[in-house]
Amino acid sequence: MHQAQVQEWGQAPKFIEVDEPALGVDEVRITVLATGVHQVVRSRAAGKHYSSGKLPHVPGVDGVGETDDGQMVYWFSMERGTMADRVNIPKRNIRPLPEGPDPVQAAGIINPALSSWMAFKTRTKDLPAHFTVLIVGATSASGRVAISLARALGAKRVIGAGRNKTIMETLGLDGTVVIADKPEETDWSALGDVDVILDYVYGPVTAHLLASLKSRRATQYVHIGALSGQDLLLPGAVLRSKNLTIRGSGPGAWAMHEMAQSIDELLALVKGIPEQPIKLAKLEDIEAFSPRSCQRFLSYIVGWISVLGWQTGLASIAFIAGTLIQGLIVLNNPDYIFQRWHGTLLIIAIVAFAVLFNTVFAKHLPVIEGLVLILHLLGFFGVIIPLWVLSPRNTAGTVFTQFDNLRGWPTQGVSFMVGLLTSVYGLLGADSAVHSKSHGVFIIGGMPPLVVDQAYHVVVSEEIRDASIVLPRATMWSIVVNGAFGWVMVITFAFIAGNPLDIVDSQTGYPFIDAFYNATGSKVGTSVMVGIMIVNTTSSVISTLATVKPGWNIPLNAVLVTFCCTALLSLINIGSTAAFNAVSSMGTNALLTTYIISIGCVVVRRLRSLPLPARRWSLGRAGLFVNLIALAFLLWIWVFLFFPQTTPVTLSTMNWNVLINGGVMILAFAYYYLHGKREYTGPVALVKDNT
Known part of the structure; x- marks a missing residue:
């Protein structure tokens, strides 16, 4: 068998x-x-x-x-x-x-029901008639069943506490408490008198609950589960100042013969318990979709890749902003000698500026980002209109039929694919809106009853109401709008650039600065147009660091470590700009890798006809087709990310991405198998059960 x-x-x-x-x-x-x-x-x-x-x-x-x-x-x-x-x-x-209950429902419900039933039957004493019960973790499977059992046992008032207010409103509760992200911000004042507390959450949530409890009655607290943490710090004054009895419920707290007796009672009631949403998986599939290996390993590796991507990506964005400033200096001061160490200092200054806004001025970030959005939209027209009006134009035939291979590749196709990577870079990061506490946490999920963890993306923005539909919509529209802007700008630039050979070796380091100057004939006008780009690019550095909501509740150590990493990476530019570009371009490769893994997980589930997690944003029947097209495109681009930009290849022009990425992956694999798999807790284990 x-x-x-x-x-x-x-x-x-x-x-x-x-x-x-x-x-x-x-x-x-x-x-x-x-x-x-x-x-x-x-x-x-x-x-x-x-x-x-x-x-x-x-x-x-x-x-x-x-x-x-x-x-x-x-x-x-x-x-x-x-x-x-x-x-x-x-x-x-x-x-x-008993006849009546569906076998699957019985297998899925009885144990969750048993947790609260045993707590009521063996771990509480002398409950008054029409008692009041608080269920902490009411949205969990056990918590939902506990609501029905509490009423069956005579509870007059059932209050639920959980993180998802919308779900709690569907559970028929007499009152709700929304658990805040920071437990100490949870408002327990509406509880009133409580006779029993059944706790599936524990940890800091429970510590704040007990400290805030103002019941005039004797309260019996029963600890059942620990979704929020295995430990809590409870001041002795709380125990001395409350009429509170604390007990636990589990094997050992009650005897097995007590559980056997309770099961007989519970089976008689199981038909009256509302059916719970239960999803099925076959026993033979357990190894294929089990979370403990795939989820932990994939989330661990993707975490490494994401850190690599965002750290090097931040350095890349800061490099662009800093060297754009250098380019303007060259334009306005012909005597200025372009020095790489100047660029490095500007990179550090840009990132320091971003750190300032993510710490001291963090509470003003929403206003600043709103102003930058306005500048982004108006700046597009502020740049493109002068180009349309003032510049001479290439012919349509030149723009759409003339191809210049300036990279030395033997075919136009390879040259095109290598050059396409610049456009890919410009469209990265649209998914950053959904990362609130960590990046790139994408995991394969199985389904109950055999495999329960089922999130693909466990952290979404906690600052947006109705985020499950608003965030995907905003992400898609940002791609559509910015992609359209980019397309118009590329076509415009192709018409006004003149002869590419005249600007490709620009002294400013950026051919488009020369193209702007040739079009307007004004250094001031060109400086303003490029200045808009510098502001927008600098704001991207700020946003890359801004991974939590405004205020002083920020991961200061992480922000400072990121600053130090970028500063150290920028030192590479002093020795070789080509080497720095090779390192910073890893950001594109790393982020595309996380996209490939995440979309690949979705494709696997779709091909196996496995249910996907509940979601409000859905591609419907087109989902698999869109996922496959995206995966194929990403894999194709991912290969060309390792190609050198030009040929013939020398040590200074070699693309060292493959070596660096390979080294990071080897370190990640080695560290996971030597240490991480014993110590690392995957994100699924940390996600609160809100459904």
Whole structure:
């Protein structure tokens, strides 16, 4: 028969073939129909639960199945595991399944229901009639079932606390508390008198809750789960100043015979519990989609690549802003000698300016970014109108039919693909709006009951209302609008540039500065036009650092480390601009790699006809086609990112991207297998269960 086994803590279960176990005394063989991956199952399989036991570990604690004589039963077993074709279970742990409940619903609901049922039955005492209960973590699977059970047991008032207000409003609660991102900002003042607190969250959230509690009644607190953290710091004054009883609920806090008795009671009620949204996966698929290996490994590697991409990308943007300033100096002062170390100092100054706005002036960022947006839109017309009006024009035939291969490549096609990378660079970063706490966290997700973690992108902007629809729409429109602006500007430049050979070796370092000057005949006008670009580019540096919402609640250490990284990278420019460009261009390669991995994960799920996470922005039937086109384009571009810009290739013109990227990946792989896989907690484990 087949069985799922965890052979190393934190790794995916393996779908393996094992011998049929011998049937013991007072045991019953059960053919498994459904078994749930509850929070306790995931925690045990990760080796993080106090009841995990030894390896190899068979996941699962309960299930629904059929005995050899055809009886439908529910069973529980902390010792045997349940993810197998068949299991041998002691008779005392088996209960007939009442007629009515769907077997899948029963397998998915009973354990989550048991957590609150056991808490009420064995860990609370002398509850008053029509008591009030607060369920912390009400949007979790266990929390939702707890609402129904609390009412069945006589609760008059059920209050829910969770992070997703919209979902809580659909649960039939008598009151809600929205848990803030910073637990100390959560407003618990509306609770009033509370008789029982069932807590699935724990950690800092609970510490602030208990400190804020102002109930005039005796309150019984029961700890059940720890979605927010395994530890809390609770001042002794809280315990002395509250009429508060604190208990825990779990195996050990109650006896197994108490659980067996409670299951009998619970099975009688299971038909009346509202059906929960349960998604299915086959046992044989568990290794293919299990989160613990794929998610942790992919998120770890993508995290490394993202850090590489954003750090080098920031240096690249600052380099453009700094050397544009140098270009204007050359234009306005012919006696100025272009020095690379001047550019390095300007890079450092630009990034220091960005750090200033992300620390001291962080609260003004929304206003500044709004002004920059206005400048961006008006500046487009401020640049393009003088070019249309004042400059001489190339003919349409020259613009659309003449191709100049100035890179030395043997074919126009290769030269075109290498040159296309500049345009790709200009369209990067549109996804940055959805990163609020970390970048590039893209993970493969499975589905309950076998595999529960299911987010593809776990962090979105926390500053935007209705972000699930607003952010994708804004991202798409930003690409459409800026892509259209870029297309118009490219065509305009092709018409006004004159002979490319006359400007390609510009003393300013940027041929378009010479083209602007040739078009306007005015150094002041050219300086203003280029100045608009400098402001916009500098604002990009500010935005790249601005990864949290305005205020002093910022990752200051991360901002300063980023500043130091950029400053150190800019020193390369003193020795060789070509070498610096090779390093900074890694940003494009790294970010495209994260896109390839993330879109690739989506494509795999679509091709396997696996359900995608709930989402409001959907491409519908066109989704797979769009994903495949995007993946093919990205892979094609990704290959050419490693090509040198010109031939013949020398040490100074070589594109060292392949060496540097390869080195970073080798380090990432080595560090993960030597250290990271034991210490690294993937983002899915940190995501609060808001659905």
